[in-house]
Amino acid sequence: MPISLGELATRFGCELIGDPDAVANGVASLPNATPESLTFLANSSHLTELPSTQAAAVILRAQDANACPVAAFICDDPYAMYARMAEVVCPEARVEPGVHETAVVADSASVADSAHIGATVVVGERSSIGENAVIGPGSVIGPDSVIGDNCRLIANVTIVKNVTMGARCIFHPGAVIGSDGFGNAMTADGWIKVPQLGGVRIGNDVEIGANTTIDRGAIDDTVIEDGVRLDNLCMIAHNVHIGAHTAMAGLTGIAGSTTIGKRCLFAGASGAVGHINVCDDVIVAARAVLTKDVTVPGTYAASFAAVETRSWAKQVARFRRLGALIERVKKLER
Amino acid sequence: MPISLGELATRFGCELIGDPDAVANGVASLPNATPESLTFLANSSHLTELPSTQAAAVILRAQDANACPVAAFICDDPYAMYARMAEVVCPEARVEPGVHETAVVADSASVADSAHIGATVVVGERSSIGENAVIGPGSVIGPDSVIGDNCRLIANVTIVKNVTMGARCIFHPGAVIGSDGFGNAMTADGWIKVPQLGGVRIGNDVEIGANTTIDRGAIDDTVIEDGVRLDNLCMIAHNVHIGAHTAMAGLTGIAGSTTIGKRCLFAGASGAVGHINVCDDVIVAARAVLTKDVTVPGTYAASFAAVETRSWAKQVARFRRLGALIERVKKLER
């Protein structure tokens, strides 16, 4: 949507160096920007791309303004400012309210007049869909669930049952929320299933990635607090509690009954075992797993960078023989 | 469903200490129990919660009965007993038989009169749906498959083709059973696809988690024996054979043609490489991977607990310099 740089500057309280009547209409990366593109420089590793950009305007820090050949928005956090401006320059397509004729809504369910229920959607008994919510095609909402105002289920999302959420949550395709926890009791005849009778409680402004799964609690609820961000293919087991604004990258797994604090960051394919407590402001490196309570904020790691296989094999062999090396040192000490 | 403690005691052959006419109607955890709640104490770490519980009754071991302030069911395995009683106190909602008007069932498919085919379900050619089976909304059953009696596909499950199963299996949303195995042959022109012509054979009482995938065999079948339990987001490759009552936690992956024995336990994000044989009663720790045949029952591990990143980096540096350390010891020995 075309919008003048001056209007962007005013709306977001951002200093503009350049012509306020010039227009941005679309976004681009620094090297691919055209004279109608809005772009940004948030990371000094892209500084070399700045002098030759042809953008309408670049969002950047004051220290980089001199090197900018075109109009510049000056701010302290160009990435966050870009996020806000991009939403205006490239707005989401409007979705019309209404229930598609192929959708199946249970008699006891309630759907706000302003909500959109897409093609082939199924809404179960006693569930409710909030104002301006958008339920994309193929999604299934089971019984006894609440989809909050302005929530969006993109497509093929499954809300199994007993799931409640606040406002403005986003669920990407294939996400499964409220599936049975993995509760099994061993008997002489093999496993018997432990009924999973809790739910999932989700706060406001939560975003859940494609094909991520969040299980219902066994008795009490699984809890996802406000502002949590989960990437694709994450696994959140039953009775996990994730604190506000914690983010987890793809393929992360949190085992059952573990509590994660606020503002934690889990890098890709990391995780935590079950039944532990992790305090606020913990950062977990890629592929590391927390195995016990964490009480001190900070960064935690546990994985090795890949190296050439022959070199790795030698290092592993030395590791396997550490006991022998220790014996040799002991002998020398005697 | 309200039920008297006396009736529960009789039905499950369990000693009751307390009023047999008192009623349980719902379950709860020890601290959250109300005077109508059934609860249990299976793990001594929750013993401190027992004295103040307000439950209708607690399922526990004889040794803990004295500390119980309310009625008690005495048994050897409170968790398994809870699983059985909870199923009675909180029964699954009944599902009406019949085919939903939006479902699409191929002419050559057969559906038992007692089965439930939910909204927008698709059933393919020559497939059959057993007695009392429940096929939840959005599920797709491809051709040439057999859904056994009393099986449940919760919602948005995909049974691709050539899949057979016994009775009482449960498939959680997003599970994909019978997808093509990853069979590719390299040629001068790049990969060519190797047709995947086998099927998947599943026993009785199997439960498959949300977004878990089980591939069809390349020629012979992939086999999942009775009572197997797979958690969410597991990957079972083509021609894997999983023995009865083996359980795998979330994000576990088993590569092609590997055979896993009976009663094995795979913790979260663990796995096995392809073409190996793993005997019965093997336990694999979280994030460990089996890389060769396992012939001795027992527990196997291979991962490091996360520690503070600076400490980890030092340890890795020492590991990388093990060769030099060994040289120094050799020199001292000379």
Add this chain to the structure above:
Amino acid sequence: MPISLGELATRFGCELIGDPDAVANGVASLPNATPESLTFLANSSHLTELPSTQAAAVILRAQDANACPVAAFICDDPYAMYARMAEVVCPEARVEPGVHETAVVADSASVADSAHIGATVVVGERSSIGENAVIGPGSVIGPDSVIGDNCRLIANVTIVKNVTMGARCIFHPGAVIGSDGFGNAMTADGWIKVPQLGGVRIGNDVEIGANTTIDRGAIDDTVIEDGVRLDNLCMIAHNVHIGAHTAMAGLTGIAGSTTIGKRCLFAGASGAVGHINVCDDVIVAARAVLTKDVTVPGTYAASFAAVETRSWAKQVARFRRLGALIERVKKLER
């Protein structure tokens, strides 16, 4: 489909030792083959199964022909030859063109007359479906996407938006292509979402496994080149670029903005961190993660084989005390 050995030999330019009028009708493994089965011997570990096979014919290398008790096709690469012949002997079921009456196709979408749109499929605004494409049941194709000629979406696939592809691609169930990248900017009020405005560009002959996710680019596109093969449950983040004929096994994850070269092989549950460049012809071992640029073709590894837990615990303890060992050696050196 029954076909004479002579016709197979002629069609694929393969030497036949045996009766050209004999017929193959189906495939089987060496030990399970019947007198109508086509089978193959590609791996010497199966050589012991050759003398007793009852197959119609075995595809094998010249060096193994003497030991073959039945007809033999002689070639250099029996596995690739099997792939080609199996496609003829066991052809895919034909799919009738047409749009199923329960499918929902947007007015502005275009569907080739020869394409098949299955039951409950949804096709979004301005998207196009190519010649002979097969869109399986439950699939959702969002707006502004191009499904190429002869592409197949097996079932319950989600193409979110802004996805284009070439010809002959295959997408297995639960695959999600074009989901939002994981773009979040931290602010004083928590995360704000960074709009994900790029797309996904996919080449020809690409195959994507069940429940694998490929995110749209943030600004520029995520790119998957010709002939790429991704197994199940892989996670390809925004702005990743995967070179032609690269293959990745299940549960592999590639973090954002990383470029992977051509003909690379990623074993199961391996991966790469974000913002790195990996050259052509790199092989990554199971569960290893690349953490920096790779400029030399070869194989890379980083994981430990599982061993008996007690032994592992001892080795980890020695590893944790490496610092102390080094001090002891230093003391000895003084």
